[in-house]
Every structure is written in C-alpha cells, then in structure tokens.
Amino acid sequence: MADPGRGFAIARAVTADAGRTYYLASRLLPLRRRRAVHALYAFARIVDDVVDGSGFVHSPGDRVDMLDAGLAAALADRETPSGLEPGEADVLAALAVAVHDNGIDVGTFDAFLRSMRMDIPGTDVFRSRYRTFGELAEYTYGSAAVIGLQLVPVLGADPTLADGAALLGDAFQLTNFLRDVAEDLRRDRIYLPLNELGAFGVDEQSLRSDLDRRSTSRPMRHAIAHLIAVNRDQYRRAAGSIAQLPRSSRPAIAAAAASYGDILRVIEDMGYDVMRTRAVVPTRTRIGHAVAASLTAAR
Known part of the structure; x- marks a missing residue:
C-alpha cells in the first residue's frame, strides 16, 4: 500500500x-510548506524524466497515462493502479496529501500533463517547434505557469498574486530554455521562438551547425542577448508579487528567483556561448x- x-521522504x-x-x-520554508513543495517538484521531475528518458518497459505516452491515472486514484483515496515504478505510488500519495492540505487546484495537473504530452512524439498534442511567444505560451502555461499557481496556496499567498506567480513560473522556464538550448536540440526540440531567432538571422540549420561545432555563432549570441532582456523583464514584473508574499514564504521564493535569474548573468559571462557549455550558478x-x-525579509 502506498505510504x-x-x-x-522520496x-x-x-x-x-x-x-x-x-x-x-x-x-x-516551514516544514509543512516545504514538504508540499518537495512533493510538487518530485511529481514534475518524475513525469519530466519519463518524457525525456528511455529504458522503461512502457512508452513515454503510456507511462504518463499511468502516472495520470495514479494521481487521480491517490487524490480519490483509491488503490493505486499497478504498473508504476518503485516509489512512484508513494510520491503520488504524498502529493495527494499536499493537494488536500493546501487546497491546490486539481485542474492544474491536467494542464501540466497536457504540456508534458506535447513533448511526446505520436500524441495528439505533440509539438517540438514554436514560431512565436504566443505559441510557446500554450506549452509554458502547463509546464511552468501552473507550477506557480500550485504554489500560491502552498505559500499561504493571497490569491490575487496568482498572475505574478504564473509569470514567475514562465520566467523560470524561459531561463531553462536559454540555458538548455543545446540539450533540447539534441532531443530535437527548439523552445526558443523561431521568429525571435529569425530576427537575428538564426534558423534551424544554423542552430544545428552551432551544435555540431559546439560553438555559438555571432547571430545566435545576439539572439540570446535579446531573449535574456525579455527574460529579465519577466523577473522584474514578477518582483512586486514576490514582495507581497507572507514573510514566512517570501525568502524562499526571493532566493529561488535570484538564483535562477543569476543563470542569465552566467550566460553573459561566458559570452552567450550556450552551445559550448551549460551555465551553472555555483552553490x-x-x-x-x-x-x-532571509536577511531582507527579517527587516
């Protein structure tokens, strides 16, 4: 039985x-809020690893369906379906506790899983290229914005901060896309909007040439610089919502935003050469x- x-703990x-x-x-964060954050993160990571990974008996699409059914069973306090990997039923049971204890909107998980299916070839919603930020938003709503929405009740935040929370989720996601351009391209995915890249003379052929050479072309470096400016504006617009979080939750989110935003500085410091190495903020x-x-919140 799931525990x-x-x-x-997992x-x-x-x-x-x-x-x-x-x-x-x-x-x-206080322990109760911290445990809920861990459960949300672990579920998202498990699904993301299924979408990106291999070596499972079942296909990624079938595995996501199993996890979807397992979460539905856990939320309804029913026996978890068979076929899950070791420990997954326990994580789903923990997530169900976090959802019920914090009043997290169950519909956000449907949106998350839809975006994860968008990464899986063969699904009805599969997509690996995005022409504009508007098209990309269809993906990032489920992959990132809803994570922010899930955290609003967990952090004890006023529901009016939902838009800021969703925006911060989008900001984190765009930072990921900028950091992981090479890794995503190896998986045949391009998340950076093609129109934004094209304005600097970058197309898929030049991206693949950069990847093969493990060196970022000058036009692509200019495109990355532009997208970093867009990303920084997202963090700037989300800052007001962070400042309005309860004092018990504010330091955690402010620290995460600062660390994620600092990835952009690291990309700049390495000359925007995202095809050569992955930007990492030191521990x-x-x-x-x-x-x-923590010191700022204590004032």
Missing part, C-alpha cells in the same frame, strides 16, 4: 538531487542568495 510518509531526496536551487530555497552563490533573502 505518503515514505513518499515525502520527494525530498528527488528535490535535493535534481532540483538543487529549489531544494535550497525550500529549506527557508556558494546560491547560498548567498538564500542568506540575503
């Missing part, structure tokens, strides 16, 4: 291993962001 206590380990920025920021810097956010 939510064991699930929270979720904590998954977050610590795969989401170091989120994990460090979550340590600034000591992220700790500094956490300390600064």
Whole structure:
C-alpha cells in the first residue's frame, strides 16, 4: 500500500538531487510548506524524466497515462493502479496529501500533463517547434505557469498574486530554455521562438551547425542577448508579487528567483556561448542568495 510518509521522504531526496536551487530555497520554508513543495517538484521531475528518458518497459505516452491515472486514484483515496515504478505510488500519495492540505487546484495537473504530452512524439498534442511567444505560451502555461499557481496556496499567498506567480513560473522556464538550448536540440526540440531567432538571422540549420561545432555563432549570441532582456523583464514584473508574499514564504521564493535569474548573468559571462557549455550558478552563490533573502525579509 502506498505510504505518503515514505513518499515525502522520496520527494525530498528527488528535490535535493535534481532540483538543487529549489531544494535550497525550500529549506527557508516551514516544514509543512516545504514538504508540499518537495512533493510538487518530485511529481514534475518524475513525469519530466519519463518524457525525456528511455529504458522503461512502457512508452513515454503510456507511462504518463499511468502516472495520470495514479494521481487521480491517490487524490480519490483509491488503490493505486499497478504498473508504476518503485516509489512512484508513494510520491503520488504524498502529493495527494499536499493537494488536500493546501487546497491546490486539481485542474492544474491536467494542464501540466497536457504540456508534458506535447513533448511526446505520436500524441495528439505533440509539438517540438514554436514560431512565436504566443505559441510557446500554450506549452509554458502547463509546464511552468501552473507550477506557480500550485504554489500560491502552498505559500499561504493571497490569491490575487496568482498572475505574478504564473509569470514567475514562465520566467523560470524561459531561463531553462536559454540555458538548455543545446540539450533540447539534441532531443530535437527548439523552445526558443523561431521568429525571435529569425530576427537575428538564426534558423534551424544554423542552430544545428552551432551544435555540431559546439560553438555559438555571432547571430545566435545576439539572439540570446535579446531573449535574456525579455527574460529579465519577466523577473522584474514578477518582483512586486514576490514582495507581497507572507514573510514566512517570501525568502524562499526571493532566493529561488535570484538564483535562477543569476543563470542569465552566467550566460553573459561566458559570452552567450550556450552551445559550448551549460551555465551553472555555483552553490556558494546560491547560498548567498538564500542568506540575503532571509536577511531582507527579517527587516
């Protein structure tokens, strides 16, 4: 039988291993809120790994369907369907506790799973290229914005901050796309809007040439610089909502935003050469962001 206590422990380990920025920021939260963040992150990571990975008995589409059915069963307090990987039923049970305890909108998980299916070839909603930011928003709503919406009740925030929370989720996602251009292209995905890249003379052929050479062309560097400016504006517009969070939750989100935003600085410092190496913010810097956010909130 699924054990939510064991699930929270697994979720904590998954977050610590795969989401170091989120994990460090979550340590600034009270225990109940922290456990919910871990459960949300672990579920998202499990699904994302299914979509990106291989080696499972079932196809990615079937695996996502299993996790979807498993979450529905856990939320309804029914027995978890068979076929899940070890520990997954426990994580789903923990997530169900977090959802019920915090009043998280169950519909946000439908939106999340739809975006995950958009990454899976053969599904009805599959898509691997986006022409404009408007088209990309269809994907990022489920992959990122709803994560912000899920966190609003977890953080004890006023519901009026939902738009700011969704915007911050979108900002985190665009930062991921800028950092992971090469990795995504190896998976035959281009998340950066093609029209934005095309304005600088970048097309898919030039992207693949950059990837093969492991060096970012001058036009692509200019495009990355432009998109960093767009991304920074997202963080700027979300800052007001962060400032309005409860004092018990504000340091965690402020620290996460500072650490994620700092990825943009690292990309700049390496000359926008995103095809050569992956931008990483050092642990000591992220700790500094956490300390600064805690001191600011205490004033």
